[in-house]
Amino acid sequence: MEKPETIEEFYKAKLNKVPDNLKKEIGHFNVFKLDDFVGPRPKPTPYSRKDFFKISLIFGKNKVYYADKVIEIKKQALFFANPQIPYTWEAAGEEQSGFFCVFTPSFFHNFGSLTDYSVFQPIGNPVFELTDEQADEFKQIFQRMFIEISSEYVHKYDLLRNLVFEIIHKAVKAQPAEREASKQIDGSNRILLLFLELLERQFPIEDSRQRVQLKSASDFANQLSVHVNHLNKALQKTTQKSTSEIISERLLQEAKILLKHTQWNISEIGYTLGFKEVTHFNNFFKKHSNLNPTQFRND
Numbered sequence: 001m002e003k004p005e006t007i008e009e010f011y012k013a014k015l016n017k018v019p020d021n022l023k024k025e026i027g028h029f030n031v032f033k034l035d036d037f038v039g040p041r042p043k044p045t046p047y048s049r050k051d052f053f054k055i056s057l058i059f060g061k062n063k064v065y066y067a068d069k070v071i072e073i074k075k076q077a078l079f080f081a082n083p084q085i086p087y088t089w090e091a092a093g094e095e096q097s098g099f100f101c102v103f104t105p106s107f108f109h110n111f112g113s114l115t116d117y118s119v120f121q122p123i124g125n126p127v128f129e130l131t132d133e134q135a136d137e138f139k140q141i142f143q144r145m146f147i148e149i150s151s152e153y154v155h156k157y158d159l160l161r162n163l164v165f166e167i168i169h170k171a172v173k174a175q176p177a178e179r180e181a182s183k184q185i186d187g188s189n190r191i192l193l194l195f196l197e198l199l200e201r202q203f204p205i206e207d208s209r210q211r212v213q214l215k216s217a218s219d220f221a222n223q224l225s226v227h228v229n230h231l232n233k234a235l236q237k238t239t240q241k242s243t244s245e246i247i248s249e250r251l252l253q254e255a256k257i258l259l260k261h262t263q264w265n266i267s268e269i270g271y272t273l274g275f276k277e278v279t280h281f282n283n284f285f286k287k288h289s290n291l292n293p294t295q296f297r298n299d
Contacts, residue, residue: 004049027107031145034098047088054081056100057138061093071127076135078128080119084239099142106253111161128171191234205272208264212274217243252288259297266293
């Protein structure tokens with residue numbers, strides 16, 4: 001399977017340009033009208049994972065290919081996509097419309113963990129068929145997103161986070177409890193969820209004396225009481241990424257947050273993230289972002 005589509009590749013493919021502020025942001029959010037991207041015979045998007053979250057309100061007959069499932073949308077539905085699972089959707093009728101929003105995981109830093117919600121878990125239900133009344137409620141939320149993102153209100157992104165959570169909570173509340181209870185979790189997904197819980201438990205870093213303790217695949221395998229090869233195989237199966245890749249991405253995200261939102265020096269930040277030498281941290285950061293920590297902080 002190909003590498004996940006990045007948020008930059010999404011913009012290049014859909015709009016032929018990347019927003020100027022994308023690289024400078026810790027987290028990113030945007031909202032679109034689906035009508036602007038589909039014609040009378042829309043082509044299916046490539047089946048792949050993305051490195052961002054996406055919530056779509058879809059009007060029209062469609063088929064959603066999600067992991068190993070094929071889910072039919074008969075009239076209108078919400079679709080929740082997360083970076084862990086590959087997906088695509090295919091129009092099954094000529095009339096297509098709706099809305100969608102995209103956002104990176106770091107957009108919700110310190111605002112809750114999205115993967116705690118079943119709609120964004122590998123074992124969760126990603127598609128919710130809607131009644132006309134429900135569809136109208138969600139349509140109004142997306143329309144409010146357009147109003148807020150175009151406003152000059154200084155706290156508009158907090159409002160947008162709240163609107164995303166409003167969509168999530170409405171969907172989760174509408175999901176039958178018995179369906180949630182009857183979900184079957186296979187071994188690889190169970191390991192993924194336990195691994196992610198361990199990984200996220202180390203963040204956010206709120207004190208310069210705090211230190212990440214689990215940094216390697218072996219560290220996590222020992223905590224989970226599984227062989228490191230078994231852990232790597234499970235994560236590769238469910239995410240198409242190695243254990244080390246996932247750990248590095250999370251460390252880089254936290255490094256960016258600390259560089260932009262604290263006055264700690266580079267050495268202190270490197271120490272909190274488990275790097276014994278500042279040169280090791282500098283090399284890690286530059287390898288994964290093409291900038292050294294000081295350049296990123298001053299950009």
